[in-house]
Amino acid sequence: MGIIFLGTSEFAVEPLRQLVANGMAVDCVVTQPDRKRDRGKKIKGTPVKEVALELGLTVYQPENVNTAESVDFLKKFNADFLVVIAYGQLLSEQLLAIPSIVPLNVHGSLLPKYRGAAPIERAVMAGERVTGVTLIKVVKALDAGEMYLKREMEISDTMTSGDVESKLKVLGAQILIEGIQALQNGELTGIAQNSEDATYAHKITKEDRYIAFNSQGKDIINLVRGLQPRTFALAFYKGEPLGICKAVYEPIDLIGEMGEIIKIDKKKGILVQCKVGGIFITKLKPSGKKVMYFKAYLNGNPLNIGEKLESSK
Known part of the structure; x- marks a missing residue:
């Protein structure tokens, strides 16, 4: 043979x-x-x-x-x-x-x-x-x-x-x-x-990576998981791309605007409001820098509760 x-x-x-x-x-x-x-x-x-x-x-x-x-x-x-x-x-x-x-x-x-x-x-x-x-x-x-x-x-x-x-x-x-x-x-x-x-699994594009905060938190978590480890989901903070490499779903009520940072927990991460629930971001990739845990990111990039992450520029 x-x-x-x-x-x-x-x-x-x-x-x-x-x-x-x-x-x-x-x-x-x-x-x-x-x-x-x-x-x-x-x-x-x-x-x-x-x-x-x-x-x-x-x-x-x-x-x-x-x-x-x-x-x-x-x-x-x-x-x-x-x-x-x-x-x-x-x-x-x-x-x-x-x-x-x-x-x-x-x-x-x-x-x-x-x-x-x-x-x-x-x-x-x-x-x-x-x-x-x-x-x-x-x-x-x-x-x-x-x-x-x-x-x-x-x-x-x-x-x-x-x-x-x-x-x-x-x-x-x-x-x-x-x-x-x-x-x-x-x-x-x-x-x-x-x-x-039949359904079709088309090649991943950059547009596929954009996070839509006006969607369910669980869907965003699935996006983040699905793109790892080859690439990462994308949000924007003050117009700059911010890679989201790891996040955890948090079942919360709608208490802020979608994409709004509503809590910073030293143990759990950066909590961002979604249409349904929220996500605790635990690992990020700032533009031009290596992947880092949220604590390291916050040391050089102070975020404020009430600020927003955007879905696109």
């Missing part, structure tokens, strides 16, 4: 490790080219590349995996499976036709809900209590292939997208191994998705 693995981000690392750990032949790992990453802007390989080299696997990094050159190169491996996880490019029909058995994808949601680029973030932002992973056949339409296996997990009130992703990538590796073994033995049949039930 031969596998061509296409992946880029951290979400794809555990499935790749488990393929090798379970004795499955990964003939080639395809990942995005080295690019400037992180704050230092140094040229760096992808998380998948680093692990693939550690495991002694062949690595291929085309700018465009759909070119005739790339397709011809990958055909030479005579793979049984193409495994695509968080790769970062849509695949052509020529590529999808390469494996002798099936092209597979592990998607970070319970399909057909949250098809698209940001299923984990969108699920947490929406306040979902349950999510999961789905093993599907890769087709031209976005995340619309027939489903082979699913695994569910609960989302607690305190979990960030990063917390959820850490658990989902383990579940994803499990269903990938189980699915490949069953498909190889002819023991697994796909089930068509109901497109009428």
